[in-house]
Amino acid sequence: MQLQPSLQLHNTLTRRKEAFAPIDPARVRMYVCGPTVYDYAHIGNARPVVVFDTLFRLLRRLYGDDHVAYVRNITDIDDKIIERHRESGEPIESITKRTAEAYLEDMRAIGALDPSHQPRATQHIAGMIAVIEKLLARGHAYVADGHVLFNVPSDPDYGKLSGRSRDEQVAGARVDVAPYKKDPADFVLWKPSDATQPGWPSPWGRGRPGWHIECSAMSAAHLGESFDIHGGGHDLIFPHHENEIAQSECAHGRPMARYWMHNGFLEVNGAKMSKSLGNFFTVRELREKWPGEAIRLLLLKTHYRAPLDFTEEGLRQAKAELDRFYTALRGVAAIAPAPGMVPTAVLDALGDDLNTPLAIARLHEEVRELNATTDAARKAQLKSILLQGGQLLGLLAQEPEAWLKGGAGSGAATDDAAIEAAIAARLAARKAKDFAESDRIRDALKAQGVVLEDGPKGTTWRRV
Ligand code: AMP
Numbered sequence: 001m002q003l004q005p006s007l008q009l010h011n012t013l014t015r016r017k018e019a020f021a022p023i024d025p026a027r028v029r030m031y032v033c034g035p036t037v038y039d040y041a042h043i044g045n046a047r048p049v050v051v052f053d054t055l056f057r058l059l060r061r062l063y064g065d066d067h068v069a070y071v072r073n074i075t076d077i078d079d080k081i082i083e084r085h086r087e088s089g090e091p092i093e094s095i096t097k098r099t100a101e102a103y104l105e106d107m108r109a110i111g112a113l114d115p116s117h118q119p120r121a122t123q124h125i126a127g128m129i130a131v132i133e134k135l136l137a138r139g140h141a142y143v144a145d146g147h148v149l150f151n152v153p154s155d156p157d158y159g160k161l162s163g164r165s166r167d168e169q170v171a172g173a174r175v176d177v178a179p180y181k182k183d184p185a186d187f188v189l190w191k192p193s194d195a196t197q198p199g200w201p202s203p204w205g206r207g208r209p210g211w212h213i214e215c216s217a218m219s220a221a222h223l224g225e226s227f228d229i230h231g232g233g234h235d236l237i238f239p240h241h242e243n244e245i246a247q248s249e250c251a252h253g254r255p256m257a258r259y260w261m262h263n264g265f266l267e268v269n270g271a272k273m274s275k276s277l278g279n280f281f282t283v284r285e286l287r288e289k290w291p292g293e294a295i296r297l298l299l300l301k302t303h304y305r306a307p308l309d310f311t312e313e314g315l316r317q318a319k320a321e322l323d324r325f326y327t328a329l330r331g332v333a334a335i336a337p338a339p340g341m342v343p344t345a346v347l348d349a350l351g352d353d354l355n356t357p358l359a360i361a362r363l364h365e366e367v368r369e370l371n372a373t374t375d376a377a378r379k380a381q382l383k384s385i386l387l388q389g390g391q392l393l394g395l396l397a398q399e400p401e402a403w404l405k406g407g408a409g410s411g412a413a414t415d416d417a418a419i420e421a422a423i424a425a426r427l428a429a430r431k432a433k434d435f436a437e438s439d440r441i442r443d444a445l446k447a448q449g450v451v452l453e454d455g456p457k458g459t460t461w462r463r464v
C-alpha cells in the first residue's frame, strides 16, 4: 500500500530540519559510506548501518519497495588494508573478501536489509579515473610528482558542508604539507603505487585512488550525478564528505546530494571506544552473548543525531524489552493487514527526523493496550499494527515462541530450531490462506540470511 509521504529530515548542509522531497519519487536514491574492510566491524560501525537501514525501511514504506535505491559501498583498497597485509602476510584479496563477508553477516544479524547495491571500490577504478580526468580538464586538479591533487582554492564552495574556515580546513585536513602541493588544503585524488603495493594503470602511471574519489565515482555510477540522500557518521563530515562534494560538484557541475545526514558517535561508559582502553566491542563478539535484535534495539533507543552511550547493562534492558514484546504477541492469532490497520503512530514518529526512541515508546503503548484488552478481534488488530511498526524498525520479525525459547544466546532466529518453527508457522499461514503472513515470515527469514525453497517434498532452507 502506498502512503502519503510525510518525512522531515535534518540536513547537515542547511543545518535545518526540512521536508523531504525526492528528485524522482519513482526512484528515491540514498548513498551511505560503507566500511573499509580489514577487520571485524565494531559496535560504533553498526550505528550508521542500523540508522540508515531504518530510513531505507521507512522510504520503502512511503514510496514502495521497488522505488528506493540504496547504495552502501565497500572500500577494498586503502592504506590500512595494505598495512594489515604487511603485518599478517595474508593476501589482500583474502583479507577483503573474508572481512566483507563477515561484515555482511554481522549486519544481517542485527536486522539490516541488504542494500540495493554494494559496490566495491576496486570494481570502479575506471569510473574514478574518468572523474579525475574531468577535474583536470576543468582546472580543479593538477598532476604533481606522480600524484593527482584536487586544488581546494579552485572551488569557491569548498567548506559549505562543514562550515569550516580556511584555517580550520588546513589544520583539520591533518595532512603533511607535501612539497608537491600547491596549497596545504589540497587533497589526493590519485597516488603512485610501488611494486609492492596494489596498483592500476592510469594516464598518470601505475597507482591507486585516494579514499574520497571512490565514493564520488561509486555514487555517480549507481545513483547518477545528483541524488537524494547521502549519509554516514558525523566524523565523515570533514574531510571525507566535504571532499566528495568538491570532487563531484566540480566534475559534474551540479549538486551531488540534496540531504546530508550524519549519525552521532557511540561511546562506551562515557569514553571514546578504543582498543587500548579495553572498552572496544566488535559486533561479532557481542553476538556470541546477545541476540542481534537486542543489539539493534539498543542502537535505536537513542535518537540518531545524539551521542549514544553503549553499555552491556543497556543490552540487558533491550533484551528484557523484547521479551515483553514477544510475550505480548505470543498466542495472539495473526490476521492479514487490512485497510485502516496502519502503524500510524510509528510512521509519524519516524517521519519526524527518524525519531526512533518515540517510535519505540509507541510500540510499548500498543503492547500495553494489547495486554489490557480482552477483545480477541482488537488483539489481532493490535498485533498486526505492532508487527508492521516493528517491521519499520527492523524489530519483532521472529516467531514469539522461538524468541522466548531461544534464550539470550546468539540470534535466536538463526538457530536451526527457530528456523524450523518459522517454517511451520508459514505453512500454517498458507493453509489458512493468509498469504500476507506467510510472505512476512519468508521475508523476515530472508532479512536474517535464511532463504526458503518450496519443492514437491515441502520447504527446505539454506543460509546465504
Ligand atoms: P570507518 O570504517 O571508520 O570509515 O567507519 C564506517 C562508518 O562507521 C562511518 O560511517 C563512521 O562514521 C562510522 N563510525 C565509526 N566509529 C563510530 C562510532 N564510534 N560511533 C558511530 N559511528 C561510527
Ligand code: ZN
Residues within 6 Å of the ligand: 032, 033, 034, 215, 240, 244
Ligand atoms: Zn564516502
